[in-house]
Amino acid sequence: MQKATAEAPVKKSILPKSVPYIIGNEAAERFSFYGMRSILTLFLVKQFFNPTGDAALSQQADAHANKLNHLFVMVAYALPFVGGMIADWFTGKYKLILYISIVYCIGHLLLAMFDTSLGGFEFGMLVVAIGAGGIKSCVSANVGDQFDASNQHMLSKVYGWFYFSINAGSMLSTVAIPTIYKYYGAAWAFGVPGILMALATVIFFMGRNKYVKVPPQGVNRNNLVFITWYALTHLSKKKPGQSLLDIAKGEYDPERVEGVKAVYRVIAVFFFALAFWAVWDQCLSEWTLYAEKMDRNINLGFTSFVIEPGSMSTFNTIFLLIFIPFFNYVIYPNLDKIGLKTTPLRRLGAGLVLTALSFVVIGFTHESIEHGGTPSMWWQVLAFLILSAAEVLVSITGLEYAYTHSPKSMKSTMSGIWFLVVSFGNLVTALVNSFIEDGGWWAANLKGANYEWFFVAFISAFIILFFFVSPRLKERNYITDPHVDNQVAADTTNL
Structure with a gap:
């Protein structure tokens, strides 16, 4: 000592x-x-x-x-x-x-x-x-x-x-x-x-x-790209009962191969965050267009002003600054006390439900605009409030999950992959808008608020799949179990 x-x-x-x-x-x-x-x-x-x-x-x-x-x-x-x-x-x-x-x-x-x-x-x-x-x-x-x-x-x-x-x-x-x-x-x-x-x-x-x-x-050859490529191009070396990535253990560091397996386990969880990122960035694009057609007048009695459409996203930042400590110091501890442990997977599922709910609010708002109405900006503020809570549950939990469920050698890789999920989510939305732009079935059926209802259905499909798959997802926390970073566990999924 x-x-x-x-x-x-x-x-x-x-x-x-x-x-x-x-x-x-x-x-x-x-x-x-x-x-x-x-x-x-x-x-x-x-x-x-x-x-x-x-x-x-x-x-x-x-x-x-x-x-x-x-x-x-x-x-x-x-x-x-x-x-x-x-x-x-x-x-x-x-x-x-x-x-x-x-x-x-x-x-x-x-x-x-x-x-x-x-x-x-x-x-x-x-x-x-x-x-x-x-x-x-x-x-x-x-x-x-x-x-x-x-x-x-x-x-x-x-x-x-x-x-x-x-x-x-x-x-x-x-x-x-x-x-x-x-x-x-x-x-x-x-x-x-x-x-x-x-x-x-x-x-x-x-x-x-x-x-x-x-x-x-x-x-560094001992990374996800090289190890995965080697395994996929040497399938003939796979032995009975051996996982796909185990093929690379003769050529690469076995511990790094196990780390790559951990990455793919986390990617299985990240797949469901794709639904969140396919819609979140719309609050800085589509929602801005809706805001221009809403009543954005603020009357405080002694003064009045109009909020610019592009400034509506400021509410997201405000709600985040409130919700992050509120969830960490109030919501999570109190739910844990009554036996509803807020595991990362439960947070992710709840976040997806709230994401869909925020689009329900925007959908009704968009319908009002389509029928000639001028809805109050406070409906969009409500949608921002719900979406910001979802962001805490999905985005922050995702970053935490990436860090805690990957070994030291793969933590930077996991951060990069998390950003790729954001990228792919935006690709989905870009493709949908590209189809609408080209006309045809998409333009006819996603006109007006049908656009929001499409994404509500899109997120709901992910939610349903998540509730079936999440109980079967293997979890391994490299922070709470310090020995797992150097061991090969028997319950590793066959990746």
């Missing part, structure tokens, strides 16, 4: 000097990303696809704008997996964040320059998506790199500030950018996020001498 005490690191209460630069960079970057997204769909419709407001063109124009928005998000969330591998293998996190941030800034510049040219604007969207996605997986991991055994106890506090900076940046931008768009036009509305992204890059560069820079490790 004395020897252990002597070797124990002395705890420090001083934060790494690099932390303020990382927090400042994240706040400015999130301002730029959510700021441009808050007006993107509305701008595309008004500027390019239906500038005259022709009712006959409304459905196809809205679908075209929604498709582009969701394709943009799809690319932005597909690239963190690639960016993480490039940083780990070749460049290191610092160089990749710095260089891709410059690309990010160029993308914003293109949006501001080509606000009257669809081709140039679409190229700008692609460049912004590459910038946002390229750095995404590295920025949060860079926070952890700044800590060692002496100040590890302060990491959760810093991640709290990191998350606060994300929400602060997005909240400010969803209030400011729609207002700038209304009074100063699209060039400034897309230019200001570019200025903030340039500021984010400068802030990050200013901390260059203060970061702990973990060097790249070179190509």
Whole structure:
């Protein structure tokens, strides 16, 4: 015991000097990303696809704008997996964040320059998506790199500030950018996020001498891609009673092969989160179009004002900041006390139910609009409230599940795969809108509120499947059972 005490690191209460630069960079970057997204769909419709407001063109124009928005998000969330591998293998996190941030800034510049040219604007969207996605997986991991055994106890506090900076940046931008768009036009509305992204890059560069820079490790063959590819291309080596991935154990580290199996078990759970991500980003695209046709007047007696359509998503941030501590310190503990243990799978199931319910509210609201009504914005606020609760149950639980149910060697991989689920969800929505844009059966049957009822049915199908499959899903927590990281368990599913 004395020897252990002597070797124990002395705890420090001083934060790494690099932390303020990382927090400042994240706040400015999130301002730029959510700021441009808050007006993107509305701008595309008004500027390019239906500038005259022709009712006959409304459905196809809205679908075209929604498709582009969701394709943009799809690319932005597909690239963190690639960016993480490039940083780990070749460049290191610092160089990749710095260089891709410059690309990010160029993308914003293109949006501001080509606000009257669809081709140039679409190229700008692609460049912004590459910038946002390229750095995404590295920025949060860079926070952890700044800590060692002496100040590890302060990491959760810093991640709290990191998350606060994300929400602060997005909240400010969803209030400011729609207002700038209304009074100063699209060039400034897309230019200001570019200025903030340039500021984010400068802030990050200013901390260059203060970061702990973990060097790249070179190509690591013991990863999910190589192991899976080897197993699929050597099926002839499979022995009776052996799982598919066990084929790779002769060529790769057996512990890493077991880690890949854990990844696929988590992916089986992530599949159900796909339904959530297929609809969540619609609150920043389709819902914005509905908000424009709603009564958004706020009368406080001594003053009155109108909330801009793109600013409605600010309610999502507000509700999240309220719900995260409320669920963690009130809902979950009290449910656990009465015997309803809030396991990750139960949270996910409840989150899917709430997601469907939020779309029921939007569906009735959309029906009112279709019949010539001007429903109150508070109906959309109610939908945001329900969807935000679902986000806590699905999104935050998903990130926690990815961390706790994967071994140390696969935690970065799991974060990248979680972002891929977001990407695939947006691909689903982009495809649906693409079919509507092309006309035919989709356009005829998903007109008006039928669009929402389609997604309610889509989510409901996932919910029904989830209730059948979830009791059979194998769970293995690598945090509560520290020995499982190095053992081969008998109940591993045949992957």
